[in-house]
Amino acid sequence: MRRPTIKDVAELAQVSLKTVSRVINDESGVRARTRARVHEAIAELDYRPDPSARSLRSAQPYALGVVYDNPNPYYIISVQNGVLAACRETGYGLQIHPCDSSSPLLAADLIDLVQGARLAGLVLAPPMSERMELVSELVAHGIKLVRIVSAAEDPKDGSPCVWVDDRDAAYDITEHLIQLGHQRIGFLWGGKSHRSSWERYKGYAQALADYGIGEDENLVLPGDYSFDDGFRGARRLFALPDRPTAIFGSNDEIAAGVLAAAKSSGMHVPYDLSIAGFEDSPFSKQSWPTLTTARQATEEIARHAAYRLIAELRRETDQPVEAPANEGFSPILVVRGSTAPPRPAGGPGGA
Amino acid sequence: MRRPTIKDVAELAQVSLKTVSRVINDESGVRARTRARVHEAIAELDYRPDPSARSLRSAQPYALGVVYDNPNPYYIISVQNGVLAACRETGYGLQIHPCDSSSPLLAADLIDLVQGARLAGLVLAPPMSERMELVSELVAHGIKLVRIVSAAEDPKDGSPCVWVDDRDAAYDITEHLIQLGHQRIGFLWGGKSHRSSWERYKGYAQALADYGIGEDENLVLPGDYSFDDGFRGARRLFALPDRPTAIFGSNDEIAAGVLAAAKSSGMHVPYDLSIAGFEDSPFSKQSWPTLTTARQATEEIARHAAYRLIAELRRETDQPVEAPANEGFSPILVVRGSTAPPRPAGGPGGA
Numbered sequence: 001m002r003r004p005t006i007k008d009v010a011e012l013a014q015v016s017l018k019t020v021s022r023v024i025n026d027e028s029g030v031r032a033r034t035r036a037r038v039h040e041a042i043a044e045l046d047y048r049p050d051p052s053a054r055s056l057r058s059a060q061p062y063a064l065g066v067v068y069d070n071p072n073p074y075y076i077i078s079v080q081n082g083v084l085a086a087c088r089e090t091g092y093g094l095q096i097h098p099c100d101s102s103s104p105l106l107a108a109d110l111i112d113l114v115q116g117a118r119l120a121g122l123v124l125a126p127p128m129s130e131r132m133e134l135v136s137e138l139v140a141h142g143i144k145l146v147r148i149v150s151a152a153e154d155p156k157d158g159s160p161c162v163w164v165d166d167r168d169a170a171y172d173i174t175e176h177l178i179q180l181g182h183q184r185i186g187f188l189w190g191g192k193s194h195r196s197s198w199e200r201y202k203g204y205a206q207a208l209a210d211y212g213i214g215e216d217e218n219l220v221l222p223g224d225y226s227f228d229d230g231f232r233g234a235r236r237l238f239a240l241p242d243r244p245t246a247i248f249g250s251n252d253e254i255a256a257g258v259l260a261a262a263k264s265s266g267m268h269v270p271y272d273l274s275i276a277g278f279e280d281s282p283f284s285k286q287s288w289p290t291l292t293t294a295r296q297a298t299e300e301i302a303r304h305a306a307y308r309l310i311a312e313l314r315r316e317t318d319q320p321v322e323a324p325a326n327e328g329f330s331p332i333l334v335v336r337g338s339t340a341p342p343r344p345a346g347g348p349g350g351a
Numbered sequence: 352m353r354r355p356t357i358k359d360v361a362e363l364a365q366v367s368l369k370t371v372s373r374v375i376n377d378e379s380g381v382r383a384r385t386r387a388r389v390h391e392a393i394a395e396l397d398y399r400p401d402p403s404a405r406s407l408r409s410a411q412p413y414a415l416g417v418v419y420d421n422p423n424p425y426y427i428i429s430v431q432n433g434v435l436a437a438c439r440e441t442g443y444g445l446q447i448h449p450c451d452s453s454s455p456l457l458a459a460d461l462i463d464l465v466q467g468a469r470l471a472g473l474v475l476a477p478p479m480s481e482r483m484e485l486v487s488e489l490v491a492h493g494i495k496l497v498r499i500v501s502a503a504e505d506p507k508d509g510s511p512c513v514w515v516d517d518r519d520a521a522y523d524i525t526e527h528l529i530q531l532g533h534q535r536i537g538f539l540w541g542g543k544s545h546r547s548s549w550e551r552y553k554g555y556a557q558a559l560a561d562y563g564i565g566e567d568e569n570l571v572l573p574g575d576y577s578f579d580d581g582f583r584g585a586r587r588l589f590a591l592p593d594r595p596t597a598i599f600g601s602n603d604e605i606a607a608g609v610l611a612a613a614k615s616s617g618m619h620v621p622y623d624l625s626i627a628g629f630e631d632s633p634f635s636k637q638s639w640p641t642l643t644t645a646r647q648a649t650e651e652i653a654r655h656a657a658y659r660l661i662a663e664l665r666r667e668t669d670q671p672v673e674a675p676a677n678e679g680f681s682p683i684l685v686v687r688g689s690t691a692p693p694r695p696a697g698g699p700g701g702a
Contacts, residue, residue: 048466062468063414063446073633077424080447093468095414095444096431115399117413117444227637256637263639282424283634286578286607288614 004045013041063093064306065113068125069101072225072253074281075298076125079148082302083123090310090321095119101127101193107137114143121145121309123302130195135159146309148301150196154326160312162305162327166196166278169294169331170203173248173276176292176333178211181341182246182274185213188233188258190225190250197225200250200278219244223254230257238265245274245342252277252284255291259338270340280334289337296331304329355396364392414444415657416464419476420452423576423604425632426649427476430499433653434474441661441672446470452478452544458488465494472496472660474653481546486510497660499652501547505677511663513656513678517547517629520645520682521554524599524627527643527684529562532692533597533625536564539584539609541576541601548576551601551629570595574605581608589616596625596693603628603635606642610689621691631685640688647682655680 010020015034022030023038030038041047066083068076080096087094097113099106106128114122121144128134129147138145139159149155151163177185187204190197201220208215218240223229230249234257237244249255255277262273269275269289277284277293284291304327311321361371366385373381374389381389392398417434419427431447438445448464450457457479465473472495479485480498489496490510500506502514528536538555541548552571559566569591574580581600585608588595600606606628613624620626620640628635628644635642655678662672 048462063444073424073428076428081449084447084449093414093446093464095446096435098432098435113444227633260637260639282578283637286611286634287638288611 004047006047008045009038009041009047012045013037062091063087063095063117063119064121064123064309065095065097065117065119066123066125066302067097067099067110067128069099069128070125070225072251072279072281074283075279078298079123079125079302082299082304083306085299085303086306086310090314092120092310099128101131107134110134110138111141111143114138114141120313123305123309124148125302126150126196127191127193129161132157132159144309144312146305146312148305150194150199151328152199154328156326160308160326162301162308162329164196164296164301165328165330166199167203167206169296169333170200170248170278171207172203172333173278173292173294174204174207175211176335177246177248177274177276177339178207178213180246180274180339182244183213184216184219184242184244184246186219186221186233186237186244186247188230188247188249188254189220189222190254192222194225197250204248223250225251225253227253227257227260230254231261232257234258234261235265238262246276246339247273248276250278252279252281252291252293255293255338256283256287259287259291270338271343274339274342276339278331280331284334284336287338292336292339293334294331295334297329301329355398357398359396360389360392360398363396364388413442414438414446414468414470415472415474415660416446416448416468416470417474417476417653418448418450418461418479420450420479421476421576423602423630423632425634426630429649430474430476430653433650433655434657436650436654437657437661441665443471443661450479452482458485461485461489462492462494465489465492471664474656474660475499476653477501477547478542478544480512483508483510495660495663497656497663499656501545501550502679503550505679507677511659511677513652513659513680515547515647515652516679516681517550518554518557520647520684521551521599521629522558523554523684524629524643524645525555525558526562527686528597528599528625528627528690529558529564531597531625531690533595534564535567535570535593535595535597537570537572537584537588537595537598539581539598539600539605540571540573541605543573545576548601555599574601576602576604578604578608578611581605582612583608585609585612586616589613597627597690598624599627601629603630603632603642603644606644606689607634607638610638610642621689622694625690625693627690629682631682635685635687638689643687643690644685645682646685648680652680 006020010017020038023035084094124145124147129149147161149161149163150166152165152167221233223233247258249258255275258275262269267273277291280293280295284293308324314321357371361368371389374386435445475498480500498512500512500514501517503516503518572584574584598609600609606626609626613620618624628642631644631646635644659675665672
């Protein structure tokens with residue numbers, strides 16, 4: 001069977017080729033009734049515009065790339081879904097590109113990716129988004145991008161971004177624990193290649209300082225954003241002679257590890273130990289007890305970032321998109337079952 | 352600054368346009384020294400071939416699409432990572448396309464996607480992969496695809512696939528519970544639009560039959576592959592006058608819901624209730640107790656499926672890839688802390 005052409009559509013709809021073309025390209029200047037007739041003819045013939053011809057006309061690449069290096073599936077899926085929402089609303093495809101943020105070849109790889117796959121631009125997730133030498137190299141190669149970064153305010157570094165105020169939310173979590181009566185609060189770091197780890201630590205330290213609680217360096221342990229580091233960190237904290245009554249894990253994965261360590265030591269959470277995480281992952285709602293955490297609107301953040309990029313891409317075209325500015329998002333404290341006042345001293349202990 | 356053209360390269364390298372074109376397209380017939388001179392000129396000018404022109408020449412699409420409708424991030428990320436591994440080894444990009452499998456417009460959407468984005472082909476995850484009328488329509492539109500399906504054997508329906516023997520693994524899980532001494536085993540269904548739900552139920556029913564245990568329809572409840580359905584289903588089973596001593600949730604999300612329901616009812620798992628899931632998700636390793644489940648090699652399955660497709664796409668090119676056949680994968684029983692022998696009758700009960 002011969003593939004129907006634009007000419008067949010024009011004949012069936014009894015309009016000119018130019019009118020069909022206008023309808024296909026969603027241009028103005030075609031009356032509603034004519035437009036409907038063309039659409040009917042397209043449907044009847046099962047006509048589909050030749051995509052390569054279409055691309056030549058617009059000469060516009062059609063997919064964004066989302067670049068991430070993060071072991072957390074929930075975070076990644078949320079970023080993907082947010083970017084996808086913007087892509088679908090504006091007609092872009094989405095290519096995914098997980099990568100090794102520590103690779104010395106990363107810049108070259110990303111340049112190859114964008115040029116080889118003709119991507120319109122990139123959405124960079126942390127920690128790539130926070131490595132300015134990488135960002136500069138990509139920009140120098142003419143690559144359009146937007147970054148999702150952790151920062152307490154607009155970094156105003158000349159590169160478009162959406163920033164997440166992790167410090168503020170970490171402050172709120174720590175304050176919540178202090179207000180419950182905790183004085184000895186453990187802190188388990190995320191990976192130090194992530195700006196968010198530093199910001200969350202700063203929020204923790206600032207809250208302690210504001211409430212006049214001296215920071216005990218034994219209670220602050222390095223690690224990564226992983227369950228295993230949460231588990232190991234918690235066991236180290238449990239072994240201290242004067243162990244903490246609460247532990248703030250830098251994300252929900254870490255908090256999940258702390259919870260498992262507490263249960264495997266026979267502790268009752270929250271009575272023997274309060275635990276807080278960060279992210280509002282599904283785990284935090286499904287664990288027993290459920291986890292106190294900070295809700296990050298990751299999907300909305302990613303959608304906003306993608307729009308920031310698309311507005312830039314469309315700025316000089318005939319299909320402009322309203323240009324959003326850099327914008328900040330603040331995660332919100334969510335109090336659940338894993339935090340409570342500490343047991344009075346001398347009361348029944350855990351393991 | 353004007354973008355350098357192929358003419359600038361030819362001038363600087365003092366060769367003909369044709370020679371530059373040959374070098375760019377890696378064709379033979381250019382002396383090594385000339386080739387080097389062209390490469391130097393390309394580097395000096397930072398010339399990059401116009402990708403849309405390149406695509407016209409090679410006329411080869413360069414990305415696969417992966418199509419899924421599944422609320423489970425771990426499963427999706429594993430599928431994506433497996434397909435990506437194959438894409439990277441063979442030079443394809445990967446576009447993602449989550450969709451609503453119940454949409455009546457799905458076939459048209461996917462045809463538009465493939466044609467609009469010039470995708471080379473699709474990897475269909477369940478349940479889309481199991482709707483043969485959809486698959487047929489895509490194939491009729493010339494779309495190359497491979498399917499990941501649930502089946503006890505090669506479906507041999509003329510469409511390339513990788514099959515997962517859910518029935519066999521569900522049999523093993525049920526047998527494990529029976530061998531521990533359980534006779535009243537609850538079964539919580541996954542979504543009935545997924546073939547895997549039926550296959551897992553069949554495995555459960557077959558094991559009961561083989562061990563001479565009559566099926567009690569009160570113990571078998573419908574649902575979806577979700578935590579909430581696991582929670583609700585468990586509460587209904589707990590309310591039975593003769594409640595089950597073990598519950599088999601059709602995936603780990605359901606099992607997580609059962610675990611939360613058990614804990615919120617004050618039960619001790621596994622002593623008051625044994626629980627088994629299916630998938631070997633991170634949750635199953637991180638919960639307390641850890642979950643008995645079946646390990647699915649999702650990433651490997653997806654990688655194999657992508658290779659099956661790529662071999663098909665490359666069959667008649669000068670870069671053939673060895674063509675793997677349809678292949679089956681069997682999930683493996685993983686016994687963890689959530690299953691144990693039932694309490695002897697008359698012993699201390701739960702809530």
